[in-house]
Amino acid sequence: MVIRVRDPFATLLGLQRAMENVMGSDWFGSRTSGSGAFPLLNVFTAGDDFVVEAELPGVKKQDLDVQVRGDTLRIQGKKTIAYDENASIHRRERAAGQFDRTVTLPDEIDSARVSADFRDGVLTLRLPRAESAKPRTVAIN
Amino acid sequence: MASQVSHEVAPREKRELTPAEERTEAGKFFSPHTDIHETERAVLVTMEVPGVSKSSIDIQVEKGVLTVKGTIDPTRYESVQPLYTEYNVGNFVRTFTVSPKIDAASISATVADGVLTIELPKAKEALARRIAVN
Numbered sequence: 001m002v003i004r005v006r007d008p009f010a011t012l013l014g015l016q017r018a019m020e021n022v023m024g025s026d027w028f029g030s031r032t033s034g035s036g037a038f039p040l041l042n043v044f045t046a047g048d049d050f051v052v053e054a055e056l057p058g059v060k061k062q063d064l065d066v067q068v069r070g071d072t073l074r075i076q077g078k079k080t081i082a083y084d085e086n087a088s089i090h091r092r093e094r095a096a097g098q099f100d101r102t103v104t105l106p107d108e109i110d111s112a113r114v115s116a117d118f119r120d121g122v123l124t125l126r127l128p129r130a131e132s133a134k135p136r137t138v139a140i141n
Numbered sequence: 142m143a144s145q146v147s148h149e150v151a152p153r154e155k156r157e158l159t160p161a162e163e164r165t166e167a168g169k170f171f172s173p174h175t176d177i178h179e180t181e182r183a184v185l186v187t188m189e190v191p192g193v194s195k196s197s198i199d200i201q202v203e204k205g206v207l208t209v210k211g212t213i214d215p216t217r218y219e220s221v222q223p224l225y226t227e228y229n230v231g232n233f234v235r236t237f238t239v240s241p242k243i244d245a246a247s248i249s250a251t252v253a254d255g256v257l258t259i260e261l262p263k264a265k266e267a268l269a270r271r272i273a274v275n
Contacts, residue, residue, distance in 0.1 A: 009167060009168065009215065011215050011216070011219050012168055012213075012215035012230075013167060013168055015215075015218045015223065016168060016229055016230065016231060019226040019229050020229065037152060038150040038152040039150075039152065040228040041225070041227055042225070042226050042230075043223075043224045043225040044218075044221035044224055045221065045222050045224050046221045046222075047220075050224070051221050055191035055192065056191070056254075056255070057190065057256050058254055059254065060254065079150060081176070083176075083178050083185075084178075086180065086181065087180045087185070088179045089177070089179075090177040090184075091175060091176060091177040091178075094174045094175070094187065094189060095150050095151060095153065095174075097148040097149050097150040098148050098149055098150065099149060099150045100149075106224075118254075119194075120192055120194050120252075120254070120255045121189070121190070121191035121192065121254045121255015121256065122255065124217075
């Protein structure tokens with residue numbers, strides 16, 4: 001599904017629908033390898049690059065460790081929740097602890113050009129495809 | 142090792158609003174995971190709103206109801222196409238009934254790393270008092 005619309009809300013709606021479709025279908029098992037671990041990941045394509053996104057609210061930047069090797073991506077870290085000792089708890093829905101997840105991407109990654117951004121509790125990784133993995137046009141004599 | 146495993150975070154799906162609380166605006170709305178705890182002086186509401194920047198948070202108190210709404214920036218998804226998806230993205234909204242013992246005028250909020258903390262100070266009359274026995 002191609003999303004190329006001007007209206008930002010149309011963009012979001014289109015994306016939400018597309019994501020719903022991908023989530024709902026199990027066609028050829030087009031899923032992240034090793035799914036079912038924290039954090040949940042979304043993998044997008046942007047041109048030749050992969051964009052991986054994870055929601056990690058409450059995780060400190062310094063507690064996050066991201067490694068890329070070949071076509072595998074590893075995200076590990078810890079999330080701590082600290083409240084005043086004397087506080088009485090009315091409701092607890094947030095979860096804390098350690099996490100370590102590895103996923104395999106469809107292609108080799110150029111690990112030297114990977115960039116990571118952590119803003120408002122969302123980790124966004126831009127993983128450029130390695131030159132060797134890009135398709136090459138072959139000239140026909 | 143066993144203790145390490147027990148501390149692992151379990152992945153959880155975001156809770157989408159049920160039809161009863163659905164909104165008129167288009168798009169998906171999620172109910173953020175929230176902790177509420179009480180200290181001597183205030184009630185603190187801590188909610189996870191990943192992807193919502195400081196300027197996109199709207200907090201209102203009206204007729205004893207606290208409404209928190211956070212909108213994400215859809216432009217970040219303009220040039221990408223989903224390949225594998227494990228969670229959907231959308232805005233957040235949640236409402237709470239606030240006790241009349243809360244001093245509504247001095248509610249304050251802070252946000253850091255996608256976690257919003259709202260401090261609801263108790264009204265003077267509601268503060269616990271230690272009574273000395275003569």
